[in-house]
Amino acid sequence: MxxxxxxxxxxxxxxxxxxxxxxxxxxxxxxxxxxxxxxxxxxxxxxxxxxxxxxxxxxxxxxxxxxxxxxxxxxxxxxxxxxxxxxxxxxxxxxxxxxxxxxxxxxxxxxxxxxxxxxxxLYDIPVYKLFKILERELKGVTWEELMEASAIVTKNTTGEDITPEEYEKRIRNTTFGQALWACGGLEKFFAGLIKIGEVVIARKVARFARK
Amino acid sequence: MxxxxxxxxxxxxxxxxxxxxxxxxxxxxxxxxxxxxxxxxxxxxxxxxxxxxxxxxxxxxxxxxxxxxxxxxxxxxxxxxxxxxxxxxxxxxxxxxxxxxxxxxxxxxxxxxxxxxxxxxLYDIPVYKLFKILERELKGVTWEELMEASAIVTKNTTGEDITPEEYEKRIRNTTFGQALWACGGLEKFFAGLIKIGEVVIARKVARFARK
The missing domain is CATH 3.10.580.10 (CBS-domain)
Incomplete structure (x- = not known):
């Protein structure tokens, strides 16, 4: 610009x-x-x-x-x-x-x-939109799998027990700016998203191995 | 805040x-x-x-x-x-x-x-720092593998032929803000990073399979 x-x-x-x-x-x-x-x-x-x-x-x-x-x-x-x-x-x-x-x-x-x-x-971009990109880029991962993984990562990180549905509702109402203040900065927000990506792939692999 | x-x-x-x-x-x-x-x-x-x-x-x-x-x-x-x-x-x-x-x-x-x-x-955070988080979170991936994957994604996306060393040098001198202007927004920057994460894992799996 x-x-x-x-x-x-x-x-x-x-x-x-x-x-x-x-x-x-x-x-x-x-x-x-x-x-x-x-x-x-x-x-x-x-x-x-x-x-x-x-x-x-x-x-x-x-x-x-x-x-x-x-x-x-x-x-x-x-x-x-x-x-x-x-x-x-x-x-x-x-x-x-x-x-x-x-x-x-x-x-x-x-x-x-x-x-x-x-x-x-920049701060007004909905976090939801970023998750949609995550879903699109991680081809083969469904939105439900992504929300399940996010709920798991949230529990592991903060101890908060949240359902995938509650998680989805939360990100629909959260902007990138709010998420940054909430997690304490870009680096932490970013690390959280990578963790979610990893968990979703790990769960997919595990499910595949069980079949 | x-x-x-x-x-x-x-x-x-x-x-x-x-x-x-x-x-x-x-x-x-x-x-x-x-x-x-x-x-x-x-x-x-x-x-x-x-x-x-x-x-x-x-x-x-x-x-x-x-x-x-x-x-x-x-x-x-x-x-x-x-x-x-x-x-x-x-x-x-x-x-x-x-x-x-x-x-x-x-x-x-x-x-x-x-x-x-x-x-x-926020815009002043070096992109380098975000890659360091990527390296840390994607446990088992080396910095060299990350830079190689980044060079490949850059070539696939922009057509620009860049060596892993040149890529590393570039991100050392780039802030998050500059990267956002350069790729055209947070969503695109974010999608690029996910692609890099995927490529680095895909290359690791392929190398493992060859062994």
Missing amino acids: KVRELMDINFLRLYKDYSVEEAIQLMHRKKRFSAPVLDEEDRLAGLVLSVDLAVVEDRSIPISEVMYPSEKVITVREKDPARDAVIKFVKYKVVSIPVLNEEDKIVGVVRSCDIIKTLAK | KVRELMDINFLRLYKDYSVEEAIQLMHRKKRFSAPVLDEEDRLAGLVLSVDLAVVEDRSIPISEVMYPSEKVITVREKDPARDAVIKFVKYKVVSIPVLNEEDKIVGVVRSCDIIKTLAK
């Missing part, structure tokens, strides 16, 4: 010659805490923060006199991996980052809430 | 009787775009945004006259699952959320950058 797919192209454009008063009114109306300042060619000239503009005494001066100059502004390129934006949000604790194209023009803004939305999506 | 583990307890405390001017100066100094307003008992009285305070004409009035009242403020409880905070950031597009304890007192603030940091951590 690229920054381009995450950015908001309907961002607030403030130009260098806007007065502090104009900028304050626009940021108030659009509820923007920070906004990029553009030059005549739509290139990044700087950035203003609502908290800074609020303390400027003479509001008739242009924002170019009080903005952070472009070289101090954190930016990303539209073709950068989305991950680069994530790293910058964490490192610089900003709430939005201007996005530049190859000609250094501002083409969008990435906001922290968009990043959270994208990252959170 | 609970909200308590994510929140910042050194947040900016604005009290109801502070003037708009005082609030503006404090928010400027601490670079806070929004701040909870507290009553005498440290309970939530309301919330102010820097963009709104900036347009108030008479800065001598108390912030209680211009704040959002408490019933309009998005909050979380310190004992809520962290996930609840994530959902609220996405839904309401805010940059910070006051955290209340059981007595309705404000005990902290969760910020969007803290949420991003926590969510991003």
Whole structure:
């Protein structure tokens, strides 16, 4: 995923010659805490923060006199991996980052809430869906066998006595994110799934041997 | 994980009787775009945004006259699952959320950058570590067998001819997040790992049968 797919192209454009008063009114109306300042060619000239503009005494001066100059502004390129934006949000604790194209023009803004939305999506995948993949990939294993094995692994790991039906009901209502918090991390979640895969195969082999 | 583990307890405390001017100066100094307003008992009285305070004409009035009242403020409880905070950031597009304890007192603030940091951590787990779990859980399978199987699955899936050594080198430099972007999502990443597990077992059985 690229920054381009995450950015908001309907961002607030403030130009260098806007007065502090104009900028304050626009940021108030659009509820923007920070906004990029553009030059005549739509290139990044700087950035203003609502908290800074609020303390400027003479509001008739242009924002170019009080903005952070472009070289101090954190930016990303539209073709950068989305991950680069994530790293910058964490490192610089900003709430939005201007996005530049190859000609250094501002083409969008990435906001922290968009990043959270994208990252959170992964957590929303139902665990049920992952079990369906397990069933499909372990060709020849039935859904019932998978649920039986899962109930066994749960009992062995947590001591909890759960029926295959209860297990199925549980994973239907659980997201990947909830499962991660519940088992204590990706590594443990992952180890649990491998155990289930092993048990289901072991039981199949044992049943086959008895025949 | 609970909200308590994510929140910042050194947040900016604005009290109801502070003037708009005082609030503006404090928010400027601490670079806070929004701040909870507290009553005498440290309970939530309301919330102010820097963009709104900036347009108030008479800065001598108390912030209680211009704040959002408490019933309009998005909050979380310190004992809520962290996930609840994530959902609220996405839904309401805010940059910070006051955290209340059981007595309705404000005990902290969760910020969007803290949420991003926590969510991003998952993505930083090296894929190498997941393979190490695969090796440990599939008892009796060696690391070399695992890398050979991985190279075979890669060739079958993508057509790319890669040696087991190159594969090992690649996963040493890849995080879970990068792998997800690369294969196109958790489901595909997950299916790939199951395939590798199957191939490694199939090769082991075949070798055993030849003996």
